Amino acid sequence: MRIREPRPDDVAPYAEAVRRSADHIGRWNPVEPDGLAELLDRQGPGLRTFLIEDVDTGGLVGKCNVANIVMGRFCNGALGYDSYLPYAGTGRMTEGMRLVVDRCFAPGERGGLGLHRLEINVQPDNARSVAMAERLGFRHEGFTPRMLFLSGAWRDHERYALTAEEWTPIDR
Numbered sequence: 727m728r729i730r731e732p733r734p735d736d737v738a739p740y741a742e743a744v745r746r747s748a749d750h751i752g753r754w755n756p757v758e759p760d761g762l763a764e765l766l767d768r769q770g771p772g773l774r775t776f777l778i779e780d781v782d783t784g785g786l787v788g789k790c791n792v793a794n795i796v797m798g799r800f801c802n803g804a805l806g807y808d809s810y811l812p813y814a815g816t817g818r819m820t821e822g823m824r825l826v827v828d829r830c831f832a833p834g835e836r837g838g839l840g841l842h843r844l845e846i847n848v849q850p851d852n853a854r855s856v857a858m859a860e861r862l863g864f865r866h867e868g869f870t871p872r873m874l875f876l877s878g879a880w881r882d883h884e885r886y887a888l889t890a891e892e893w894t895p896i897d898r
């Protein structure tokens with residue numbers, strides 16, 4: 727897998743990937759096939775998006791938003807992600823997410839985001855996302871009732887987090 731920032735020419739393939747994955751994504755996250763253009767506009771110090779690509783086919787495996795980035799004494803970001811068919815469930819998303827986490831913790835001078843702490847907030851019944859957080863080594867920190875507004879209601883979330891001290895940088 728490789729990760730990269732999205733570009734305007736990703737808008738159409740992104741829309742196709744999200745459309746064909748709507749059932750897979752829709753129980754847990756908003757399904758917004760036409761959302762990449764707005765996401766491109768919103769990229770900045772508080773939000774960075776990475777696309778995960780299969781090196782062999784060039785296909786779009788998934789997307790990860792690093793949102794709510796706060797620097798200063800916090801250096802924290804929240805990961806939100808979706809995987810796309812036909813790659814979902816094949817292990818590729820996990821491999822790509824390891825690259826995203828590595829990029830988040832890498833210092834700015836090595837092209838990283840220089841973050842110290844990452845969080846993943848997941849609805850309690852979202853077993854595939856809980857498994858993803860745990861595969862990446864995130865620790866369960868607690869439970870927050872009514873944390874995020876999704877699918878028309880305020881949803882409870884389990885909070886997972888990881889700090890840079892707990893991450894072994896990927897050797898490249």
Ligand SMILES: CC(C)(COP(=O)(O)OP(=O)(O)OC[C@H]1O[C@@H](n2cnc3c(N)ncnc32)[C@H](O)[C@@H]1OP(=O)(O)O)[C@@H](O)C(=O)NCCC(=O)NCCS
Nearest residue numbers: 750751754807808809814815816817818819820848854855
């Ligand atoms: C959560 C989500 C991103 C997880 O992505 P995914 O596609 O399941 O990720 P992966 O394919 O890397 O998951 C690994 C799974 O593939 C399996 N797998 C299959 N082939 C594999 C391989 N060659 N190597 C490693 N794992 C492999 C793993 O065993 C694991 O399956 P398991 O859960 O049965 O143990 C995805 O389910 C999703 O988009 N869900 C909807 C949106 C969502 O919930 N987002 C997160 C909100 S908090």
